[in-house]
Amino acid sequence: MFGDGGEFLSFLRRVTPPVIAPLPGGGETRFQPIHVSDMAALIVAALAPDHAGQTYEIGGPETLSLAELARLVRGREGRPPTVVSVPMGLAGAGLKLADAVPGLPLGSDQYRALRLDNTTDDNAVERLGRPPAELTTVREYLDR
Numbered sequence: 001m002f003g004d005g006g007e008f009l010s011f012l013r014r015v016t017p018p019v020i021a022p023l024p025g026g027g028e029t030r031f032q033p034i035h036v037s038d039m040a041a042l043i044v045a046a047l048a049p050d051h052a053g054q055t056y057e058i059g060g061p062e063t064l065s066l067a068e069l070a071r072l073v074r075g076r077e078g079r080p081p082t083v084v085s086v087p088m089g090l091a092g093a094g095l096k097l098a099d100a101v102p103g104l105p106l107g108s109d110q111y112r113a114l115r116l117d118n119t120t121d122d123n124a125v126e127r128l129g130r131p132p133a134e135l136t137t138v139r140e141y142l143d144r
Helices: 008-015 036-046 066-075 088-098 108-114 138-142
Strands: 020-024 082-086
Touching: 008 066, 008 138, 020 066, 020 088, 066 082, 066 138, 082 088, 088 108
Parallel strands: 020 082
Antiparallel strands: none
């Protein structure tokens, strides 16, 4: 989730250097970020009686790789980075070591999360009354 005061994009900014960005697996992990206000509206819609007992997968209107997100965030600052691929095994070993260093923003938890895409195969936003085209994209948010 992203939005004002949110951690997703600010975290990405902290862990992505502005010139050369060494990303696990070349930043190929995919995300489907959703704006907090869109998510709130979808949660309210899911609380309607006709949705009782249902389970919904929710994702944003676009699927972006970690590398694309890094370029978007840093690019809006005028510094899109060159992504350098760090093999996943090497990244895992390095991030496990990072657990022992207080204050580092990355560690083994992030490595485990980056091994799997964070997307949905069946985005339920339309079933909850919101066409994906009406949802805020990361690009739109950053261009505000």
